Amino acid sequence: MEELSEAQIRASFVNCSTGEATRLFVPSGLAFAPWDELDYFGWGDPNAPGRYSLVYRRGDTPTGIVLRRADRVARIQVHLCSFCHTAQPANDVALFVAPLAGEAGRNGSTVGTYICSELTCSAHVRLQPHAAPIQPYPTTVMRANRARLLERVDRFVSDIERVR
Numbered sequence: 001m002e003e004l005s006e007a008q009i010r011a012s013f014v015n016c017s018t019g020e021a022t023r024l025f026v027p028s029g030l031a032f033a034p035w036d037e038l039d040y041f042g043w044g045d046p047n048a049p050g051r052y053s054l055v056y057r058r059g060d061t062p063t064g065i066v067l068r069r070a071d072r073v074a075r076i077q078v079h080l081c082s083f084c085h086t087a088q089p090a091n092d093v094a095l096f097v098a099p100l101a102g103e104a105g106r107n108g109s110t111v112g113t114y115i116c117s118e119l120t121c122s123a124h125v126r127l128q129p130h131a132a133p134i135q136p137y138p139t140t141v142m143r144a145n146r147a148r149l150l151e152r153v154d155r156f157v158s159d160i161e162r163v164r
C-alpha cells in the first residue's frame with residue numbers, strides 16, 4: 001500500500017471520536033514501515049494490551065478502525081483468519097471486536113471477527129503457493145489473495161459503518 005502519514009492515519013478512523021483518534025497510539029517511524037509489503041497497516045498499542053488499530057486504503061481514501069482483541073480461546077485447535085483465510089494455530093488467531101460507527105458504537109454496540117492475532121495477514125497472503133498444473137502462476141495467485149484480503153477487510157469495515 002501507499003505510505004500514510006500520522007495525520008492521514010488519525011483522520012481515517014470511522015469508529016471512534018475525533019478525540020480518541022487524536023490520542024490513540026500511532027507507531028513512530030512511519031516513513032520506515034514496510035509499506036510495499038502491506039495490504040493494510042495494523043498495530044497494537046504497547047501501553048494498552050488488547051487495543052489495536054487497522055488502516056487501509058479504500059480506493060484512495062485512508063480508512064481506519066479501532067479494535068479490541070479478546071482474550072484467547074484455547075479450546076479450539078485451529079482457526080481460520082476471516083481476513084486472509086489462512087488456517088493458523090489457535091494462539092495465532094484471536095477474536096477482535098470493533099465498536100460500530102456513530103451513535104450505535106457510543107452505546108456499546110460492536111461487531112467481531114477472528115483475525116490473525118498480530119494483524120499479520122499481509123505476510124500470510126504473500127507466502128507464495130507452490131506452482132501446480134491446475135493453478136495459475138504463483139504471482140497471479142498471490143495477487144488474487146491480496147485483492148480478496150482487502151475485499152474482506154472492506155466488508156468488515158462496511159459492517160462497522162452499517163452501510164451494507
Ligand SMILES: [Zn+2]
Binds near residue numbers: 081083084120121
Ligand atoms: Zn489473517
